[in-house]
């Protein structure tokens with residue numbers, strides 16, 4: 001049994017908190033930036049009310065066994081403000097965020113060996129304050145090894161699929177290949193149905209092709225046919241489904257553009273791989 005603090009109990013953090021609450025055994029603390037009222041998480045198994053202690057002041061935090069960071073990537077500095085209180089000599093910090101730079105993003109505050117990067121596939125939404133909804137099966141991947149194994153143990157007894165993988169780099173780049181095309185929804189402010197359009201489909205394939213080329217230059221193993229598979233997945237999604245980039249833009253929040261298409265551009269530059277579609281999309285979105 002472990003003491004666990006979740007920094008950023010939004011959609012992903014709330015659903016993880018919901019499953020850990022249902023599981024029982026661990027001692028949970030929710031670290032939020034505003035007061036959390038009663039929060040009900042609609043898990044795939046039914047509703048759970050979060051009963052964990054909640055903090056809004058980093059100065060009130062005490063060291064725990066595990067810190068799970070589930071803020072958006074652009075809120076890394078805010079999340080890090082909790083580390084002085086939560087992180088003791090034996091604390092491990094798991095970063096449950098999108099992108100391929102989990103350790104780099106927190107390098108200013110934590111040594112790389114304290115961080116467990118997590119590839120998180122957790123369809124979830126927060127449609128209203130106090131209501132969090134799980135929208136699909138949860139899959140997570142961590143690097144194989146002692147720390148990854150300990151992270152997996154936290155979720156024993158839950159239906160969450162947490163897998164240690166030998167090739168973590170390929171796992172996060174595959175996820176980024178999928179996420180890269182979602183920039184189109186944010187640019188157009190149109191949900192997944194827009195991918196049925198042929199020209200949009202061609203653009204989506206090109207965006208993903210660039211990501212595949214950069215991923216391979218980085219050393220990730222990406223199978224043939226990924227651009228086509230990504231497009232097929234977007235086309236198979238409910239026409240009204242909205243990704244988080246689009247939702248963030250529509251709500252006037254910052255967007256994870258630097259962690260997603262911006263990262264493709266930056267790594268592309270490092271390897272001399274051209275990324276004109278991703279760069280155009282990232283520039284336009286950043287300027288909006």
Ligand SMILES: NC(=O)c1ccc[n+]([C@@H]2O[C@H](COP(=O)([O-])OP(=O)(O)OC[C@H]3O[C@@H](n4cnc5c(N)ncnc54)[C@H](OP(=O)(O)O)[C@@H]3O)[C@@H](O)[C@H]2O)c1
Pocket residue numbers: 007008009010011012013031032033034070071072073075077078079096097098120121122123124125126244256
């Ligand atoms: N949602 C999904 O379906 C999904 C799926 C896969 C991966 N992801 C990735 O998972 C990560 C989390 O996404 P999400 O959808 O869960 O985001 P989210 O719903 O926006 O939740 C982020 C939470 O972090 C909180 N926060 C921000 N700064 C904070 C601080 N300084 N201290 C404490 N809390 C803070 C936010 O507070 P406020 O309530 O004040 O905004 C919010 O509750 C992202 O990298 C995302 O790309 C999401």
